[in-house]
Amino acid sequence: MAICSEVQPVVLIRSPSLLQAFNTHPKYKGRADLVLSLISAYDLDKKLRVVAPQKTEWRDLLTFHSQAYIDFIRSHGNSEDDELSPSQLEEADMYGLNYDCPLFEGLPHFVLGTAASSLTAAEVVVQSGGVALNWYGGWHHAHRDEASGFCYVNDIVLCLLKLLDHYERVLYVDMDIHHGDGVEEAFYHSSRVMTVSFHKHAPGFFPGKCPSPVTFNNLSFIGSGDMASIGSGPGQFFTVNVPLKDGLTDRTFHKVFTRVLSDVKSCFQPSAVVLQCGADMLSGDPVGTFSLTPHGMSDNVDYVLAWKLPTVLLGGGGYNFPNTAKFWAICTGLATGQKLINEIPEHSHYEHYSPDFELLVTTRNRPDDNTSEYIDELLETISGNFSNIYESS
Numbered sequence: 001m002a003i004c005s006e007v008q009p010v011v012l013i014r015s016p017s018l019l020q021a022f023n024t025h026p027k028y029k030g031r032a033d034l035v036l037s038l039i040s041a042y043d044l045d046k047k048l049r050v051v052a053p054q055k056t057e058w059r060d061l062l063t064f065h066s067q068a069y070i071d072f073i074r075s076h077g078n079s080e081d082d083e084l085s086p087s088q089l090e091e092a093d094m095y096g097l098n099y100d101c102p103l104f105e106g107l108p109h110f111v112l113g114t115a116a117s118s119l120t121a122a123e124v125v126v127q128s129g130g131v132a133l134n135w136y137g138g139w140h141h142a143h144r145d146e147a148s149g150f151c152y153v154n155d156i157v158l159c160l161l162k163l164l165d166h167y168e169r170v171l172y173v174d175m176d177i178h179h180g181d182g183v184e185e186a187f188y189h190s191s192r193v194m195t196v197s198f199h200k201h202a203p204g205f206f207p208g209k210c211p212s213p214v215t216f217n218n219l220s221f222i223g224s225g226d227m228a229s230i231g232s233g234p235g236q237f238f239t240v241n242v243p244l245k246d247g248l249t250d251r252t253f254h255k256v257f258t259r260v261l262s263d264v265k266s267c268f269q270p271s272a273v274v275l276q277c278g279a280d281m282l283s284g285d286p287v288g289t290f291s292l293t294p295h296g297m298s299d300n301v302d303y304v305l306a307w308k309l310p311t312v313l314l315g316g317g318g319y320n321f322p323n324t325a326k327f328w329a330i331c332t333g334l335a336t337g338q339k340l341i342n343e344i345p346e347h348s349h350y351e352h353y354s355p356d357f358e359l360l361v362t363t364r365n366r367p368d369d370n371t372s373e374y375i376d377e378l379l380e381t382i383s384g385n386f387s388n389i390y391e392s393s
């Protein structure tokens with residue numbers, strides 16, 4: 001793996017109260033602790049500047065979220081279902097606050113803290129350039145007035161909007177196994193944010209909804225994240241979807257990632273980048289079905305860091321917590337110019353890396369459904385879409 005010799009200023013967003021807030025999320029209890037402990041175990045926090053999230057007001061969330069949705073979270077976020085009236089329960093359903101996204105004690109604090117973490121990351125790169133790392137962030141499914149897929153606040157959209165105050169064009173890249181639907185939807189009509197989502201695409205796989213049904217080049221649109229979903233109005237061709245299939249390997253993903261992003265860089269010429277590093281693409285993830293490793297995934301992150309643009313790296317999904325921690329520690333190492341040794345240093349959460357205590361992850365033996373014919377066709381279609389941007393500029 002190439003390590004950049006020239007290292008940009010690097011900031012890590014971290015604070016005890018944010019960690020406490022994150023640990024109230026029913027799906028992610030303990031994950032941030034594991035990630036940040038591993039980063040410290042490798043002494044990486046000595047190679048960067050740690051910044052606590054700046055004070056954020058509820059009104060700062062209204063650049064994207066609706067007043068009514070935020071008001072409901074502020075008023076009822078801490079409630080148990082049996083404390084709500086039937087009409088309040090109906091309202092909670094309307095806002096998606098059920099099933100995957102239940103109300104829980106600490107939700108308002110979690111929402112505000114998460115928003116603050118990614119707004120601070122944006123502020124840091126605006127002020128000093130370089131790289132801001134926020135492993136608390138990356139909640140790409142949240143909509144304007146609807147929680148979805150464990151996501152209550154779309155910190156990514158808030159971060160991008162803040163960057164747009166300072167940069168003409170901002171690139172958003174989403175590496176989570178699930179389509180980045182909430183972010184795509186927010187900028188579907190914009191030519192100032194290009195959204196590029198690499199994800200598993202299969203009927204019935206989350207999020208699977210159709211935000212804006214379209215047909216394009218005779219391709220039928222079968223759900224959120226389809227390749228035919230390309231943006232509309234002034235944003236036409238500025239939405240890029242890269243649908244991938246089960247068994248994706250490091251080698252194939254790197255080929256697809258670098259080919260697509262090299263075209264993106266030359267036709268869109270971004271002034272800043274936000275990269276969502278969802279870790280549920282990794283082999284061994286309980287919801288994932290790809291055969292990717294933390295080292296393989298981080299080669300793609302390295303590709304983007306090598307552009308030396310102001311960059312925000314965010315977290316995302318990732319349900320195998322030790323593998324998630326390995327991936328994000330490697331990324332933190334790349335940003336700070338450190339290559340991590342394979343033997344995990346002893347630290348407070350060492351036992352989670354049993355039995356081998358190594359950074360290296362071996363992949364499951366599953367067939368790769370991404371045939372070379374499929375990948376070639378995919379790249380050809382996407383590259384054809386980019387030619388429309390070149391022609392109109």
Ligand SMILES: [Zn+2]
Pocket residue numbers: 176177178278280316317318
């Ligand atoms: Zn995901």
